[in-house]
Amino acid sequence: MARWKYRFGIPLVGAAVALGAASLTPALTNAQTPLLQPMSASQLIAAVMGAAPVQYTGQLQITSNLLGSDASLLSNVGQGLALPEGTSQVMVYRGAGANLRLQEINAQSERDLYVTSSGAWLWNSAGSSAEHVEFGSSTQQSSSLQQMNPTEMADALVGRLAPTSNVTVGANTYVAGHAAYTLSLAPRQSGSTISSLRVFVDAKNYHVLAVTVNSVYSSSPVLQVGYQTITFASPSLSNFSFTPPAGTAVKTVTEAQLQSMFEPTNPGTKPVTLGTSWQTVVELPKTALSQLSASVGAKGLAELETPVTLTNGETAESIHTELVNLLVLPTGSVLAGAVRSSVLESDAGALGL
Amino acid sequence: MFVEELKRVFRRPRNLIILGLIALVPILLGLVVRFASHGGPRGGGGPAFFAEITQNAVFLPLAALASMETLILPLAASIIAGDSVAGDAANGSLRYLLVRRVSRARTIHAKIVAALVYTLALSLMIAVVGLFAGSILFPHHQVVTLSGVSISFLHGVGEALLAALVVGASIFSVTMVGIAVSTFTSSSLAATSIAVTVAIASEVLDAIPQLERIRPILLSNYWSAFINIFRTPVLAGPIYKDLLEQLGWMAVFYLLAVFNFSQRDITA
Numbered sequence: 001m002a003r004w005k006y007r008f009g010i011p012l013v014g015a016a017v018a019l020g021a022a023s024l025t026p027a028l029t030n031a032q033t034p035l036l037q038p039m040s041a042s043q044l045i046a047a048v049m050g051a052a053p054v055q056y057t058g059q060l061q062i063t064s065n066l067l068g069s070d071a072s073l074l075s076n077v078g079q080g081l082a083l084p085e086g087t088s089q090v091m092v093y094r095g096a097g098a099n100l101r102l103q104e105i106n107a108q109s110e111r112d113l114y115v116t117s118s119g120a121w122l123w124n125s126a127g128s129s130a131e132h133v134e135f136g137s138s139t140q141q142s143s144s145l146q147q148m149n150p151t152e153m154a155d156a157l158v159g160r161l162a163p164t165s166n167v168t169v170g171a172n173t174y175v176a177g178h179a180a181y182t183l184s185l186a187p188r189q190s191g192s193t194i195s196s197l198r199v200f201v202d203a204k205n206y207h208v209l210a211v212t213v214n215s216v217y218s219s220s221p222v223l224q225v226g227y228q229t230i231t232f233a234s235p236s237l238s239n240f241s242f243t244p245p246a247g248t249a250v251k252t253v254t255e256a257q258l259q260s261m262f263e264p265t266n267p268g269t270k271p272v273t274l275g276t277s278w279q280t281v282v283e284l285p286k287t288a289l290s291q292l293s294a295s296v297g298a299k300g301l302a303e304l305e306t307p308v309t310l311t312n313g314e315t316a317e318s319i320h321t322e323l324v325n326l327l328v329l330p331t332g333s334v335l336a337g338a339v340r341s342s343v344l345e346s347d348a349g350a351l352g353l
Numbered sequence: 354m355f356v357e358e359l360k361r362v363f364r365r366p367r368n369l370i371i372l373g374l375i376a377l378v379p380i381l382l383g384l385v386v387r388f389a390s391h392g393g394p395r396g397g398g399g400p401a402f403f404a405e406i407t408q409n410a411v412f413l414p415l416a417a418l419a420s421m422e423t424l425i426l427p428l429a430a431s432i433i434a435g436d437s438v439a440g441d442a443a444n445g446s447l448r449y450l451l452v453r454r455v456s457r458a459r460t461i462h463a464k465i466v467a468a469l470v471y472t473l474a475l476s477l478m479i480a481v482v483g484l485f486a487g488s489i490l491f492p493h494h495q496v497v498t499l500s501g502v503s504i505s506f507l508h509g510v511g512e513a514l515l516a517a518l519v520v521g522a523s524i525f526s527v528t529m530v531g532i533a534v535s536t537f538t539s540s541s542l543a544a545t546s547i548a549v550t551v552a553i554a555s556e557v558l559d560a561i562p563q564l565e566r567i568r569p570i571l572l573s574n575y576w577s578a579f580i581n582i583f584r585t586p587v588l589a590g591p592i593y594k595d596l597l598e599q600l601g602w603m604a605v606f607y608l609l610a611v612f613n614f615s616q617r618d619i620t621a
Contacts, residue, residue: 011533018601019421022570059590072398091588103500103584108401110499110584121503126404130501182389229590239586247498328589 033173034179036203041167042151042158044183044201050150051206053094058176060090065222066321093235101239120166124249127158131251133258164188171209175200175209176227187278191343193217193323196277205232205351216324216340220321238317274335274347281347282336288334308341311349318344354455362433362471371429372478375596378425378490379417380485382406386413387490401580410493411509414483417584418520418578421479422576426520427527427552430472434531435545437464439612442539465532465607472528474522480517484510502585512582520577523595526602527552533606536614568596572602 039047049166064086100115122131134140170182185197193215200210210226244250272283293301295305305317308327318341319326328346329334329351335344362368386406400419405412438461439446450460487493496509504512531548538544555573558564568574573594581588 007613007616008609009611011605014608015605018605021572022601105581105584105588108580112500121501125499125501128497128501165507192401236586243503245503247497248501 008348020149025031032174032175034203036172036179036181039169039181039184041169042154043156044169044206047206048201048208049153049198054093054205054207054232055096055234056059056094056230056232057235058092058094058227061087061093061224061228061281062090063087063221063224065218065220066323077290089135093239095235095237099237099240101235112242114240115218116240121244122243123244126247128245129249129251130248131253132241132244133253133255149300159184173200175195176230176352177289178209178230179203179244180209189278189338193338193340200226209233213323217322224315255342267303275339275343277338277339281335281339281344283351284334284336286332288336289328289332290324292334310345312352314349316345354459356464357461358467362467363474368471369431371432372475375421375425375429375475376478376482378421379413379479380419381488383486383490401577403582407489407491409496409506409509410484410491410504410619411496411513413487413491414480414513415516416478417479418517418579418600419577423556423573424518424553426524427521428549429475429544430468430528431531431548432473433545434468435535435548436529436541437468438504438535439538439541439544440535443459443541453507453609456594457615458611461532461536461611465478465529465610468528468532469525470523473518476521476524480514484513493502498582498583500583500585504585513536516579516582518580519592519595520576522599523576523578524600526606529603529606529610532615533610536610536617557587558590569598570601572598584600 045169046245061097089105091101091105093099093101093103095101098115098117100113104111109124109126111123111125112123114123117135119132119134121133124130158167165188166184166186168184168186170184173180173182178203180200182199183199185199187194195216195290196216198210198212198214198221199208201207202209209230212221212223212226215222271285274281274283296304301319305328306320308316308318310316310330314330316330317328319328320341324336324338325341327341327346327348329335329348335347337344359556392417400416402412402415402419406416432571441450451457493506494504495503496512497503527548529552531544534547535541535544552573555571559568559571559573575591578595579589581591
């Protein structure tokens with residue numbers, strides 16, 4: 001019978017070791033707290049603002065958990081979903097000067113942005129298409145930001161935030177293996193769905209390594225943008241050059257067209273905002289609802305909606321996500337904000353509903 | 354002993370027939386895409402590299418590997434692995450193997466090596482046949498990687514062969530599960546079925562979003578990692594994770610196979 005010990009005991013120990021190694025390795029590296037020189041919030045902000053540009057190669061991970069447990073409701077809605085949900089991976093190569101490459105890693109395809117001082121290329125491997133922007137000589141990035149004193153700017157910023165927010169430096173941690181300071185921003189006002197914003201700053205060169213948005217509804221961050229790995233060394237120049245392969249459909253975009261893309265289409269219809277600071281709510285016009293309905297699908301939208309009775313007795317539809325709440329008013333317009341639904345309802349009351 | 358076992362595996366008519374059938378798949382795939390579709394299956398859909406098959410000879414073996422990795426390759430590997438010990442036990446030759454003045458450990462190691470080599474041969478067969486068929490059916494000029502960078506055709510061929518090695522190594526865990534189960538039974542069909550079931554169960558669990566937390570320990574989780582060879586620069590991270598995953602699974606079932614085989618009573 002002792003043989004059974006060898007036949008099953010040793011493989012079982014092996015399985016336990018393998019499982020333990022797989023589950024403990026990430027936990028151990030995150031659990032440590034580096035000892036760093038203490039810094040005040042404004043000192044840290046000044047250090048970030050005054051930091052010299054660094055060259056690096058990093059793997060950026062963007063995780064969104066906006067829908068929380070509702071995400072499974074929408075899984076059957078289809079591919080046309082515009083709501084960001086899930087995880088995406090982007091390789092970032094930052095070289096000297098304007099050199100930048102972003103490589104969006106998808107399971108079977110890839111989108112790339114190649115930027116050099118002479119121009120930018122956007123490549124999409126699905127369908128082999130490329131867009132090209134040529135930079136004129138006029139685009140000299142004015143470094144007005146660097147001419148100002150970062151310490152004064154940081155103090156001014158902290159001073160402006162102080163009445164509404166708690167700006168603190170939290171416990172030090174490791175991000176992508178680098179010791180990092182944690183800058184935390186939390187609302188003093190009640191009613192916000194954001195419990196805190198955290199910015200993780202590399203302790204050596206003050207480069208931002210990660211940003212998380214935490215919600216009052218969940219213990220894990222709802223939005224997380226951070227480097228999984230990052231190496232501060234200049235990437236090879238071959239990463240930035242791009243020549244469209246033969247047979248590629250190239251679309252050339254002029255600089256003027258590019259600028260017009262980022263300008264609001266009709267600046268006359270600016271959205272109305274209600275409330276201040278963390279309680280800011282936007283009133284969107286009726287078209288916003290039809291756009292949302294088109295991207296989520298009418299059925300998907302209906303599954304997310306909950307009826308709410310307003311103070312005047314009419315019924316509005318409330319849409320809840322982990323970060324943003326929406327209130328579809330009987331008039332068809334939409335109130336949206338990173339606030340609890342009670343704030344939206346009182347805002348609706350202020351509008352006379 | 355090791356060479357002898359390899360010869361046995363590669364001389365068995367059934368194993369040669371499996372290799373031959375596997376080799377037919379890229380040829381059929383190439384012919385179908387070349388003649389039965391109008392202008393190639395553009396616009397996405399299907400397994401990885403499917404849309405690119407008509408553009409370059411290199412993409413035919415890759416599309417074949419991507420479509421066969423999920424079922425046909427694990428199945429073929431399981432058949433050989435499940436048969437490795439159980440087959441000999443069933444036809445009585447295992448007794449004669451053990452009567453010789455060779456330790457049991459050496460015997461099981463020879464069988465493990467032979468099955469792993471056969472697994473690699475399966476994926477290399479797909480790549481080599483696919484490259485030949487692709488060269489006849491499709492253009493062979495510069496290869497465009499997923500990042501939009503052109504590399505020479507020979508470089509592309511090299512990367513396709515590397516991809517085949519990675520795919521072959523990704524199936525090692527299934528092969529090892531098959532061998533381990535094979536040491537328990539004299540029914541090679543049972544061992545094969547269990548190995549295939551483990552592979553399919555892993556793929557099913559991998560597809561359930563609620564089980565995201567356990568994904569990193571599933572043997573099939575990084576099976577599509579070979580795609581990352583065709584980025585510029587090559588994204589090695591997922592490939593290393595895939596190989597590490599295989600090593601973990603192999604270590605556990607290697608221990609099970611070796612210790613069970615060396616302690617078991619051979620009654621057959």
